[in-house]
Amino acid sequence: MSDRYAVIGHPVAHSQSPRIHAMFADQTGQELVYEARLAPLKGFADSVKAFVAEGGRGVNVTLPFKLQAYEIADVVSERARHARAANTLKFDSGQIYADNTDGVGLVRDIKTNLGIELEGKRVLLMGAGGAARGVLLPLLEAHPAILVIANRTVEKAMQLAHSNQHQPLAAQTVLSGVGYADLSRQQFDVVINATSSSLSDDLPPLPDGLFLPGALAYDMMYGKGLTSFLAYAQAHKAAKLADGLGMLVEQAAESFRIWRGIRPETKPVMLALRKT
Numbered sequence: 001m002s003d004r005y006a007v008i009g010h011p012v013a014h015s016q017s018p019r020i021h022a023m024f025a026d027q028t029g030q031e032l033v034y035e036a037r038l039a040p041l042k043g044f045a046d047s048v049k050a051f052v053a054e055g056g057r058g059v060n061v062t063l064p065f066k067l068q069a070y071e072i073a074d075v076v077s078e079r080a081r082h083a084r085a086a087n088t089l090k091f092d093s094g095q096i097y098a099d100n101t102d103g104v105g106l107v108r109d110i111k112t113n114l115g116i117e118l119e120g121k122r123v124l125l126m127g128a129g130g131a132a133r134g135v136l137l138p139l140l141e142a143h144p145a146i147l148v149i150a151n152r153t154v155e156k157a158m159q160l161a162h163s164n165q166h167q168p169l170a171a172q173t174v175l176s177g178v179g180y181a182d183l184s185r186q187q188f189d190v191v192i193n194a195t196s197s198s199l200s201d202d203l204p205p206l207p208d209g210l211f212l213p214g215a216l217a218y219d220m221m222y223g224k225g226l227t228s229f230l231a232y233a234q235a236h237k238a239a240k241l242a243d244g245l246g247m248l249v250e251q252a253a254e255s256f257r258i259w260r261g262i263r264p265e266t267k268p269v270m271l272a273l274r275k276t
């Protein structure tokens with residue numbers, strides 16, 4: 001019998017993960033099946049238990065359960081602990097192991113797929129919620145010169161920056177938390193939208209002149225075409241625009257590696273998804 005995996009969320013029908021992992025399995029010759037499972041809003045832990053009882057070997061976890069996925073784990077990775085959230089669970093010897101592959105997915109997409117170096121660069125991270133927290137550690141590991149976290153609720157940005165300022169990883173990076181109004185006269189090489197504003201076609205109040213020559217504007221949202229943030233970036237002369245599809249595929253590849261010990265090729269999968 002094939003090993004079983006799933007993505008658990010609410011809603012989950014829109015998830016591309018079953019398609020992505022089917023392509024990974026095909027490409028690497030791994031025998032597995034991967035399905036989408038809808039968990040009731042108050043029934044995440046029970047859904048995980050039921051899947052384990054059915055022989056499930058691991059799950060991806062999507063909104064709104066990433067925090068709970070972290071909380072039900074017996075063993076957590078450093079990056080999951082840092083994000084206080086997990087998107088990947090592995091079931092082994094009666095234990096639940098939790099990891100968070102979102103940040104690695106983002107950094108790999110920027111560095112490897114888009115070919116943009118982060119080391120020594122000026123980086124702006126917009127948002128201070130779960131999505132921003134999930135990518136902060138891998139961003140710091142990429143050693144930008146400056147990492148500014150900007151958020152509508154300024155205290156949350158300050159708090160997130162403050163709680164990371166003294167860790168060794170941040171030693172090469174000037175890390176700060178600010179409000180959008182504080183961004184005037186600052187310029188960046190890479191601007192990442194980790195807010196949920198694109199969901200409502202909204203846009204954080206960004207000042208003019210944000211993008212340095214050659215700058216990348218990255219929206220972690222995908223499947224929405226030109227989001228309000230990417231349209232803004234295009235109008236304000238950002239040199240490169242990217243949505244979160246590459247991050248989606250890269251975080252999936254890292255989950256696949258955690259489960260199967262083999263890293264699939266991401267490029268053909270990204271191409272296939274872009275076609276539809």
Ligand code: ATR
Pocket residue numbers: 126127128129130131132151152153154156194195196197202203204205
């Ligand atoms: P997620 O897990 O997607 O990060 P979240 O924890 O609810 O969800 O955080 C949403 C983030 O998007 C927050 O940083 C939020 O700003 P506040 O902390 O001030 O609420 C940000 N956000 C949502 N809509 C926004 C908008 N229209 N403009 C600016 N920021 C927005």
